[in-house]
Amino acid sequence: MAQTQTHFELFELPVSFELDLQDLSQRYRDLQSAAHPDKFATASDYERRLSVEMAAAINDAYQILKSPQKRARYMLELQSVSFDDENDMALDPAFLMEQIELREALGELNKTDDPLASLNKIMVDIKKRITSVLDKIREQLISGQLDEAQKSNVKQLVHKMQFLNKLQQEAEYQEENFLDSL
Amino acid sequence: MALLQISEPGESTNPHEHRLAAGIDLGTTNSLIASVKSGLAETLADAQGEHTLPSVVRYLENKIIVGAAAKSAAAEDPLNTISSVKRYMGRGLNDIKELGGRRPYEFVDADSAVPRIHTVTGDVSPVEVSAEILKSLKGRAEKSLGDSLTGVVITVPAYFDDAQRQATKDAGKLAGLNVLRLLNEPTAAAVAYGLDKKAEGIIAVYDLGGGTFDISILRLNKGVFEVMATAGDTALGGDDFDYAIAKWIMQEANIQDDTSHHQMRRLMRDACAAKEILSSSDIAKLNIELDDGSNWSGSLTLEKFIELVTPLIQKTLLPCRRALRDAGVDAAEVQSVVMVGGSTRVPEVREKVGTFFEQEPLTDINPDTVVAMGAAIQADILVGNKPDDDLLLLDVIPLSLGLETMGGLVEKVISRNTTIPVARAQDFTTFKDGQTAMSIHALQGERELVSDCRSLGRFTLHEIPAMVAGAARIRVTFQVDADGLLSISAREETTGVESGIEVKPSYGLTDTEIETMLRDSIEHAEDDVAARMLREQQVEAERVLEALESALADDGGLLNAEERKPIDLAAKKLLELSKGNELRDIKDAIAELDNAATEFVARRMDGNIKKALAGHNVNEF
Numbered sequence: 001m002a003q004t005q006t007h008f009e010l011f012e013l014p015v016s017f018e019l020d021l022q023d024l025s026q027r028y029r030d031l032q033s034a035a036h037p038d039k040f041a042t043a044s045d046y047e048r049r050l051s052v053e054m055a056a057a058i059n060d061a062y063q064i065l066k067s068p069q070k071r072a073r074y075m076l077e078l079q080s081v082s083f084d085d086e087n088d089m090a091l092d093p094a095f096l097m098e099q100i101e102l103r104e105a106l107g108e109l110n111k112t113d114d115p116l117a118s119l120n121k122i123m124v125d126i127k128k129r130i131t132s133v134l135d136k137i138r139e140q141l142i143s144g145q146l147d148e149a150q151k152s153n154v155k156q157l158v159h160k161m162q163f164l165n166k167l168q169q170e171a172e173y174q175e176e177n178f179l180d181s182l
Numbered sequence: 183m184a185l186l187q188i189s190e191p192g193e194s195t196n197p198h199e200h201r202l203a204a205g206i207d208l209g210t211t212n213s214l215i216a217s218v219k220s221g222l223a224e225t226l227a228d229a230q231g232e233h234t235l236p237s238v239v240r241y242l243e244n245k246i247i248v249g250a251a252a253k254s255a256a257a258e259d260p261l262n263t264i265s266s267v268k269r270y271m272g273r274g275l276n277d278i279k280e281l282g283g284r285r286p287y288e289f290v291d292a293d294s295a296v297p298r299i300h301t302v303t304g305d306v307s308p309v310e311v312s313a314e315i316l317k318s319l320k321g322r323a324e325k326s327l328g329d330s331l332t333g334v335v336i337t338v339p340a341y342f343d344d345a346q347r348q349a350t351k352d353a354g355k356l357a358g359l360n361v362l363r364l365l366n367e368p369t370a371a372a373v374a375y376g377l378d379k380k381a382e383g384i385i386a387v388y389d390l391g392g393g394t395f396d397i398s399i400l401r402l403n404k405g406v407f408e409v410m411a412t413a414g415d416t417a418l419g420g421d422d423f424d425y426a427i428a429k430w431i432m433q434e435a436n437i438q439d440d441t442s443h444h445q446m447r448r449l450m451r452d453a454c455a456a457k458e459i460l461s462s463s464d465i466a467k468l469n470i471e472l473d474d475g476s477n478w479s480g481s482l483t484l485e486k487f488i489e490l491v492t493p494l495i496q497k498t499l500l501p502c503r504r505a506l507r508d509a510g511v512d513a514a515e516v517q518s519v520v521m522v523g524g525s526t527r528v529p530e531v532r533e534k535v536g537t538f539f540e541q542e543p544l545t546d547i548n549p550d551t552v553v554a555m556g557a558a559i560q561a562d563i564l565v566g567n568k569p570d571d572d573l574l575l576l577d578v579i580p581l582s583l584g585l586e587t588m589g590g591l592v593e594k595v596i597s598r599n600t601t602i603p604v605a606r607a608q609d610f611t612t613f614k615d616g617q618t619a620m621s622i623h624a625l626q627g628e629r630e631l632v633s634d635c636r637s638l639g640r641f642t643l644h645e646i647p648a649m650v651a652g653a654a655r656i657r658v659t660f661q662v663d664a665d666g667l668l669s670i671s672a673r674e675e676t677t678g679v680e681s682g683i684e685v686k687p688s689y690g691l692t693d694t695e696i697e698t699m700l701r702d703s704i705e706h707a708e709d710d711v712a713a714r715m716l717r718e719q720q721v722e723a724e725r726v727l728e729a730l731e732s733a734l735a736d737d738g739g740l741l742n743a744e745e746r747k748p749i750d751l752a753a754k755k756l757l758e759l760s761k762g763n764e765l766r767d768i769k770d771a772i773a774e775l776d777n778a779a780t781e782f783v784a785r786r787m788d789g790n791i792k793k794a795l796a797g798h799n800v801n802e803f
Contacts (some may be wrong), residue, residue, distance in 0.1 A: 011795075012795045027795060029574065031794055032576060033572065034787075034794035035790070036574060036664070037664040038574065040561070041362045041566075042362070042564070044779070045776060046780060046783055047783050050783060050784060051787065052664065054787060054791070056602075056605040056743065059600075059601045063600075063602075117731065176507070
């Protein structure tokens with residue numbers, strides 16, 4: 001497999017934010033049926049190594065294409081937008097403020113009457129925000145080649161999405177702790 | 183004497199093509215070996231007709247006994263009779279569970295990272311003890327099938343970490359087995375169950391064995407078994423039920439914590455018997471022989487038993503919840519719950535699991551043999567007996583994999599329940615001028631602190647090109663293969679120089695230790711080491727040539743005459759050398775052929791992948 005092949009090319013799909021998840025998973029299974037190490041259990045060392053690498057690359061591509069957020073980010077990267085997670089987090093202050101509030105609410109669950117119910121409310125809220133950001137990303141990416149302003153706009157949105165996903169993970173972690181302590 | 187073989191219609195016409203393969207369930211309490219015979223997986227019996235081999239090894243001064251005979255000697259010779267050794271695989275001395283105030287055996291603090299058990303024949307590692315069980319099963323299979331095994335699949339708990347998996351693979355190697363794959367126990371059970379019942383959709387496999395617990399959520403779709411999530415506890419099983427009962431008896435019978443090893447073993451034996459009685463009865467009578475020759479009589483009611491084990495059963499439900507969440511499904515979406523492992527015979531376990539999943543769990547499959555059968559089915563396919571089978575197992579890594587960073591924190595590189603194989607790269611740089619080495623501490627677990635995760639090992643990279651601090655860009659690739667085993671490779675990106683890597687496992691044997699054990703075990707078998715190794719290499723050469731021949735027959739068109747020449751030359755050379763007696767030469771010739779065929783193999787795989795999607799596209803448009 002050529003190193004230069006994109007994930008879309010590997011799956012023989014056009015570069016598009018819209019994709020049929022069922023079709024994607026069928027393609028994924030077909031690819032793995034050809035490349036998975038189980039198909040090369042008695043092959044030469046080299047073939048086995050190659051098959052592990054291939055299968056790993058197919059898994060990786062599938063994970064990225066499957067997730068809207070990762071897919072959006074990947075599409076920007078294909079258009080030479082680079083991400084530097086540690087340094088370019090210049091988000092608008094209003095959004096950051098909301099994030100801080102949500103995070104605080106998560107931290108103070110124990111102070112509420114019914115922590116689990118409060119947590120549920122926060123989780124529903126986060127989900128709503130994720131859907132809304134996702135819709136905006138979809139609108140932007142529909143046009144194919146983006147101009148600089150659009151790129152920076154989508155990049156902002158992807159960053160927001162990352163923030164929200166982190167927050168969601170945090171909430172899930174909290175939920176796990178709550179349930180475990182019951 | 184060669185017999186003519188007549189193949190069935192649809193089967194391979196070449197009788198040499200049928201290879202013997204087996205699946206092994208290497209359990210905490212019992213082990214099994216199964217093989218596919220005329221299309222059906224079945225467990226193999228020993229000369230006495232017994233299918234189940236108790237996972238117990240007794241060391242005597244001049245021989246080693248495995249199985250039922252060893253088990254019955256456990257109370258009489260507790261320190262030389264090792265049972266439940268699976269619990270020590272890939273573990274350190276600190277992990278060893280104590281009953282009362284003592285460990286079940288005399289552990290020796292050796293130089294190695296692996297604890298050793300002191301026996302009358304010497305100090306043995308858990309890997310060596312497991313290898314004895316595997317050897318016994320191997321012997322049984324070869325007798326039953328009439329020839330040596332081409333390869334085996336050994337099952338492991340899905341929740342086993344890298345060290346525990348590596349230890350299992352090492353044991354297989356030490357037993358002289360060609361381990362084709364380590365297969366997760368719940369996945370193996372799902373294969374046997376799914377193929378038998380032609381099940382489709384989402385299933386949960388609840389596997390409570392003698393010493394380990396797994397829960398896996400799988401999606402079954404036209405021969406594809408996709409593990410969506412797995413969770414578990416590798417130190418929770420029927421053994422713990424026995425411990426709980428034994429502790430209760432000690433309290434009731436006023437037995438002190440520092441009682442003898444003999445007493446402890448008798449207690450465990452009697453506790454286990456009581457547990458089994460309570461699967462179908464309301465009360466179990468106890469008659470315990472005490473060290474001073476007197477007896478203590480009492481009885482354990484079902485009610486008390488439930489009280490003793492409820493916290494343990496409860497402990498299995500947390501992983502169930504976590505697995506469902508990680509899989510992103512609700513209990514209601516689970517179509518069936520398959521119960522695996524002897525401990526699911528306890529009615530209270532079935533009851534609680536049923537309540538949790540809001541449905542009656544399935545108990546119509548044999549919970550003891552289903553794992554070995556699934557492994558046999560996969561082994562049969564892996565050795566190539568069913569080239570057209572569309573079975574595909576997509577499994578996951580059970581625990582997140584991370585690295586130690588500043589301040590004793592863990593940075594996750596691969597998160598739990600990621601489908602394997604998986605590779606992730608991470609870039610590092612040097613912090614000193616001229617630095618040529620660096621060390622990476624790999625860990626497994628979900629917590630943030632190094633001290634709360636499981637240390638896998640330290641990888642030392644060397645031969646990094648000397649540069650000014652911060653200039654080197656070292657890309658370290660973490661790869662987890664289909665067995666769930668981690669390997670690390672590294673290269674400096676600006677120069678393209680590959681780093682050498684030295685691994686120091688935290689709870690595993692080093693390559694040198696394994697080699698020494700391998701050599702010792704061959705010597706003890708009074709085998710001619712050199713002859714055996716030569717024979718193995720000749721068989722390997724034969725296999726490589728056969729595979730190449732069939733690949734060229736299928737896809738020779740991918741090469742022009744010029745490209746084909748070096749491959750043919752290398753193959754001819756290997757064929758000639760493989761008839762000779764020079765081990766080294768044959769090895770080199772295999773490597774040479776591998777090398778000559780690199781481009782062909784890569785093109786072939788590319789072609790296969792394109793073909794895989796081509797069919798798909800045709801269907802669609």
